Amino acid sequence: MAATHPSHPARQWIDDPAALRNTLAQWADQPVVGVDTEFVRERTFWPQVALVQLSVPGQVLLVDPLVPGMPGELVPLLRDPGKLKVMHSASEDLQVFKTACDAVPSPLFDTQVAAALAGLGTGVGYQKLVASLTGTELEKGETRSNWLLRPLSERQLDYAADDVTHLHELHGQLSGRLEELGRQGWLQEDCARAVAAADADARDPWPHLSMRSAQTLDAEGQARLRRLLVWRDEQARRADRPRSWIIDNELVVTLARRVPVDQAAFARLLDGQARSPRQLRGPLWEVASAPLEDSDRELPLAPAQDASQRALVKRLQERVAGVAEAAGIPDGVLASRRQIELLLATGDWDAAFGGWRRELLEPALAAEIASGG
Numbered sequence: 001m002a003a004t005h006p007s008h009p010a011r012q013w014i015d016d017p018a019a020l021r022n023t024l025a026q027w028a029d030q031p032v033v034g035v036d037t038e039f040v041r042e043r044t045f046w047p048q049v050a051l052v053q054l055s056v057p058g059q060v061l062l063v064d065p066l067v068p069g070m071p072g073e074l075v076p077l078l079r080d081p082g083k084l085k086v087m088h089s090a091s092e093d094l095q096v097f098k099t100a101c102d103a104v105p106s107p108l109f110d111t112q113v114a115a116a117l118a119g120l121g122t123g124v125g126y127q128k129l130v131a132s133l134t135g136t137e138l139e140k141g142e143t144r145s146n147w148l149l150r151p152l153s154e155r156q157l158d159y160a161a162d163d164v165t166h167l168h169e170l171h172g173q174l175s176g177r178l179e180e181l182g183r184q185g186w187l188q189e190d191c192a193r194a195v196a197a198a199d200a201d202a203r204d205p206w207p208h209l210s211m212r213s214a215q216t217l218d219a220e221g222q223a224r225l226r227r228l229l230v231w232r233d234e235q236a237r238r239a240d241r242p243r244s245w246i247i248d249n250e251l252v253v254t255l256a257r258r259v260p261v262d263q264a265a266f267a268r269l270l271d272g273q274a275r276s277p278r279q280l281r282g283p284l285w286e287v288a289s290a291p292l293e294d295s296d297r298e299l300p301l302a303p304a305q306d307a308s309q310r311a312l313v314k315r316l317q318e319r320v321a322g323v324a325e326a327a328g329i330p331d332g333v334l335a336s337r338r339q340i341e342l343l344l345a346t347g348d349w350d351a352a353f354g355g356w357r358r359e360l361l362e363p364a365l366a367a368e369i370a371s372g373g
Helices: 017-026 070-080 091-102 111-117 127-136 154-165 169-182 184-197 212-216 221-241 249-257 263-273 281-289 306-327 337-346 356-372
Strands: 001-007 008-014 032-040 050-058 059-063 084-085 108-110
Touching: 008 017, 008 154, 008 337, 032 091, 032 127, 032 154, 032 169, 050 070, 050 091, 050 154, 050 169, 059 154, 070 091, 084 169, 091 184, 108 111, 108 184, 111 127, 111 169, 111 184, 127 169, 169 184, 212 221, 212 249, 221 249, 221 281, 249 263, 249 337, 263 281, 263 306, 306 337, 337 356
Parallel strands: 008 059, 032 084, 084 108
Antiparallel strands: 001 008, 032 050, 050 059
16 A cells, blocks of 8 residues: 655555565665654553654655564564664664564664764654755654554654654764764774674663662661562563563562561551552562572662762762863763763773773763762
8 A cells, every 4th residue: 555645655455475585675775764663552561563764865654563473474574784873862772673673673773872972962852853954844643552553543654654754864973973073983982782682682780770779778678678679670571561570670679678577567568559569469579578699688788878979979070061061062972970970889890881982981970989988
């Protein structure tokens, strides 16, 4: 089924794996392909792919991944090293493809990351970036659609097609800007890291460091917090439910701070929580009450945010801002507060920054850390 719309090239609805295979074969000489997805993730841990959009200049494919066999037909394209996949804000879409196809788009050009490295701002949305670089104003009316329903409306199809129509022009303009700035390597490094993390389904080894509440816990409490968070992640993956549906952050921190003296007290604590787990109470009691082992205690600690620590973090943020200003990029792109705190907790530059960021930041931050630590 083909359809046209004034704002984008001819679009084609693909609901047959053979048709997709044949069309992609016609794209053999296309070096750049625009890629996007629509997915649902409100009630699940894993994203549910609902639509895949592909584009080359002059043509848009709207692929129905709910058709049996369709995800497998996407794999050769996703893995083709000779085709650059252009996407915008790709992190969740990479997870979508990993879940649906067991393949991640590579090589990748993320236009949102490219815009940040080109000095156009942090986290610039697709609609705003298209307007800024091409002068085209896009409608944003279908972001809350149920993309799993069939058939999709004409409005949904137009919206989905728009999401890949302008990626080629964005790629051309942003590539030129990064080339002028000598930052193509920065983008390639960031995109390659994102692809590798999604392909490996990399998990945060220190999830407690991402929680501000960890800074209020002693070493034993942080060890319990990490163990509970790792357990929660495993349960969420197994049940395919959001982490907060397993146990919310407030209750996790409460159990990390002080384990109830016995199972009866534990039951009373959970009875007083509106969103406490029901079916998993037994396993949760076991993981919360088990004595800490030496391996549990081998972890970096979130530093207590006393006055001196807060002052050190602030000084480091100021240093980062100075380096970012000199480079003409937003300071949040260069280093977040969380990355700074991870560096202070672990002392591991590559884990906190790595690559080109470490090259820029280590000379500016190392002496401050040494004097302030």
